[in-house]
Amino acid sequence: EVQLVQSGAEVKKPGESLKISCKGSGYKFTNYWVGWVRQMPGKGLEWMGIVYPDDSDTRYSPSFQGHVTISADKSIKTAFLQWSSLKASATGIYYCARLRGGDSPMEAFDVWGQGTMVTVSS
Amino acid sequence: EIVLTQSPGTLSLSPGERVTLSCRASHSVSRDSLAWYQQKPGQAPRLLIYGASSRATGIPDRFSGRGSGTDFTLTISRLEPADFAVYYCQQYQTFGQGTKVEIK
Numbered sequence: 001e002v003q004l005v006q007s008g009a010e011v012k013k014p015g016e017s018l019k020i021s022c023k024g025s026g027y028k029f030t031n032y033w034v035g036w037v038r039q040m041p042g043k044g045l046e047w048m049g050i051v052y053p054d055d056s057d058t059r060y061s062p063s064f065q066g067h068v069t070i071s072a073d074k075s076i077k078t079a080f081l082q083w084s085s086l087k088a089s090a091t092g093i094y095y096c097a098r099l100r101g102g103d104s105p106m107e108a109f110d111v112w113g114q115g116t117m118v119t120v121s122s
Numbered sequence: 123e124i125v126l127t128q129s130p131g132t133l134s135l136s137p138g139e140r141v142t143l144s145c146r147a148s149h150s151v152s153r154d155s156l157a158w159y160q161q162k163p164g165q166a167p168r169l170l171i172y173g174a175s176s177r178a179t180g181i182p183d184r185f186s187g188r189g190s191g192t193d194f195t196l197t198i199s200r201l202e203p204a205d206f207a208v209y210y211c212q213q214y215q216t217f218g219q220g221t222k223v224e225i226k
Contacts, residue, residue, distance in 0.1 A: 037167075045167065100169070105214075109169060112168070
C-alpha cells in the first residue's frame with residue numbers, strides 16, 4: 001500500500017525551531033516529488049513547496065520562500081518541513097502529499113499524509 | 123501569479139441532485155495541471171480529478187471534470203451522502219478557496 005505517514009502533533013512557542021517529517025512507503029520514494037500543503041484553522045489549502053527526493057531539487061511558493069525549508073533524505077524515505085523561528089501565524093495543519101506521475105513538478109497530489117497539527121502559542 | 127476563483131462558495135443540496143462546481147482562472151492555464159480534490163472534516167484532501175478530466179484511482183464515475191483555458195467545472199451527477207464536503211480546484215502552486223457542498 002502506498003502511504004505517507006507524518007510525525008505527530010507539535011506545540012511550540014514563538015521563536016522556537018521545528019522540523020516535521022513525512023515517511024513514504026509502498027512506492028519508489030526517489031521517483032516522485034513530495035510536497036507540503038498548509039491548512040490554517042477553518043481555512044483552505046495552501047501549496048507551500050515540493051522536493052524531489054532523488055536529487056533534492058526544491059520548488060517553493062513565493063508566499064513561503066524564505067520562511068520554511070523543505071528537504072528530503074532518500075536513505076530513510078522521508079521528507080521534512082522545517083522552521084528556524086516559528087511565529088504564531090504558523091499554527092495550522094500541515095499535510096505532506098505525493099505528486100502523481102513521476103518527474104513533473106506540476107502534477108496533482110495523489111497520495112496524502114494524515115496531517116500534522118502545529119500549534120504555536122506563548 | 124494565477125488566481126483560481128471557485129463558485130459558488132456554498133451549495134445546499136439534497137441527495138440525488140446534480141451539481142456543477144466552477145473554477146475560474148485569472149488567466150489561461152494548462153489543463154494538464156488542473157486538479158480537483160474533496161475534503162471532509164478532519165480528513166486529508168482526496169484527489170478526484172487530474173488533468174482537468176481524468177478520474178483518479180477509485181473515484182466513482184458520478185464525478186466528472188471538464189474545461190480548458192480559464193474555465194473548469196466539476197460535476198457530480200447524483201449526490202450521495204458521502205459527497206457532502208468541501209471541494210478545491212488546484213493548478214500547480216495555486217488552490218481555489220473551495221466550495222462547500224452541504225445537505226439541504
